[in-house]
Amino acid sequence: MGASRKPVASDRLRDFLEDEARKAGFAEIAVTTPDATPLAPARLGEYLALGRHASMEWMAETAERRSDPRKLWPDVRSVVVLAMNYGPDKDPLELLGKRERGAISAYARHRDYHDVIKGRLKEIAQKLAARSGADVKVFVDTAPVMEKPLAEAAGLGWQGKHTNLVSRAHGSWLFLGSIFTTAELRADAPERDHCGSCRACLDICPTAAFPAPYQLDARRCISYLTIEHKGPIPHEFRAAMGNRIYGCDDCLAVCPWNKFAQAASEAKLVARADLEEPALGELLALDDAEFRTFFSGSPIKRIGRDRFIRNVLTAAGNSASDALAEPCRRHLLDPSPLVRGAAVWALSQLLDEASFMELAAGARNEEDDDVKAEWSRAAARSHEGALQ
Missing domain, CATH: 3.40.109 (NADH Oxidase)
Structure with missing residues (x-):
């Protein structure tokens, strides 16, 4: 222009x-x-x-x-x-204790x-x-x-x-x-660092994604894992994800400088009430068309239904909720191997050893190598737990 x-x-x-x-x-x-x-x-x-x-x-x-x-x-x-x-308008960290609810990063609401x-x-x-x-x-x-x-x-x-x-x-x-x-405008002076000795954002990270101050390793970051990462969530980070189903606000929310911040009224931004603490069971019921409709206009839509359900299943596995076992079980027959594998892990966390091993016995028709590996790993872990 x-x-x-x-x-x-x-x-x-x-x-x-x-x-x-x-x-x-x-x-x-x-x-x-x-x-x-x-x-x-x-x-x-x-x-x-x-x-x-x-x-x-x-x-x-x-x-x-x-x-x-x-x-x-x-x-x-x-x-x-x-x-x-x-x-x-409220601390996002409060939601992390509601294990049957999904935590969506504040920006994505x-x-x-x-x-x-x-x-x-x-x-x-x-x-x-x-x-x-x-x-x-x-x-x-x-x-x-x-x-x-x-x-x-x-x-x-x-x-x-x-x-x-x-x-x-x-x-x-x-x-x-x-x-x-191309206009020559008067430049402003740069801001200096005011973090001082504070380490709050580093210490709160659930997956130790900061190898040093001012350095981030995306491979360990829950925001990366739930949004950008296309494959199964690495096993070492699944429990640490808790109920975070899209992004992670921990390092942002704990910053002491937030005490000077105000809710985003001047920006004319209105968060969707139905994304503030959605029920995991309701999200697990979304098929592809329902996912696209529900998240129309949302950044969440960009990751696609399969990755999103993968995240929700991981949160369900961390919920310790018996009520979520059946919604997870239905995803063992999902067309997506990514979803099926996440369902296997979730059920291995929610079911007792006998119930899970009974399910595993009926999984012999699985053809995807990653899903078969999930079954084998989960069955072995369940068996070891039963022997202890």
């Missing part, structure tokens, strides 16, 4: 952008330059070299463009970073933030282009932009020890988006 018009003075443009951002429901807006994150490329390279991106190959494939905004768009002169507060933010950013960018004569491009996190380092450079917050952006005004609850522009 753009036009051949004489640019408006930088400060006047800043005032205009700030006013438009507030109208659109953004909590913060700041500006940085495209060269403001010189350390980001090396840190990204180290992360990829260590394999901590797990199966997210798109990170490696876009690493060069991701490392520097100018490689994504050589003409960019200023980067406008906007933050939208999605702070929940709203309409897909990619759609929400991108639409509002486009409106602001179009107005900026019309007023300034500058070219603009809009990015949300589906594009190869390192938004958290840019947000830190722009002064919106700092990357905490959990690697997410932390704001003194909004805690850890911020969606980020950016507008690249």
Whole structure:
């Protein structure tokens, strides 16, 4: 977008952008330059070299463009970073004790933030282009932009020890988006780190996904495992998942800076009441069409029904609820091997040894190797438990 018009003075443009951002429901807006994150490329390279991106190959494939905004768009002169507060109205950690209910990450209880933010950013960018004569491009996190380092450079917050952006005004609850522009805008001062000696986010992680402060290993992260990971949940992390069925808020929710955050009223975001603490039994009943309908407009829809039911079955296995055994049993005949394997594990946790071994005896017609391995492992573990 753009036009051949004489640019408006930088400060006047800043005032205009700030006013438009507030109208659109953004909590913060700041500006940085495209060269403001010189350390980001090396840190990204180290992360990829260590394999901590797990199966997210798109990170490696876009690493060069991701490392520097100018490689994504050589003409960019200023980067406008906007933050939208999605702070929940109560502590998400309270739900972890309700074992027959599913814990969905706070951000995913709203309409897909990619759609929400991108639409509002486009409106602001179009107005900026019309007023300034500058070219603009809009990015949300589906594009190869390192938004958290840019947000830190722009002064919106700092990357905490959990690697997410932390704001003194909004805690850890911020969606980020950016507008690249050829306009020369006054840049803001970067924010400094205010984590101090606090380790709350590191110590609460159920799967020890932080090998060191400011470092995340996605291979151990529940958010990665429940959203990006396509195969069976690794056995070592299943119990630790508890009732988390999409994402994990633990490291965000425990951040002390959240005490300054407020619920996301100014963003005009309304969380779906039916996603605040859904019953696992009801979710297990969803077929593919029902899943797509129920999660229409939700980011959860993107992972597909099979992965989602895999997550719900894992939570059911951790529930210690006799009432969930029968809904899990029905999934032993599911068309998806991923779902069948998760059902085997869930039942091995919920049934007594005799009942489970009776089920295992009838599983000889299973043809998928991964599911057969689940049966064998679970049967062996059940037998060992009976001997103790």
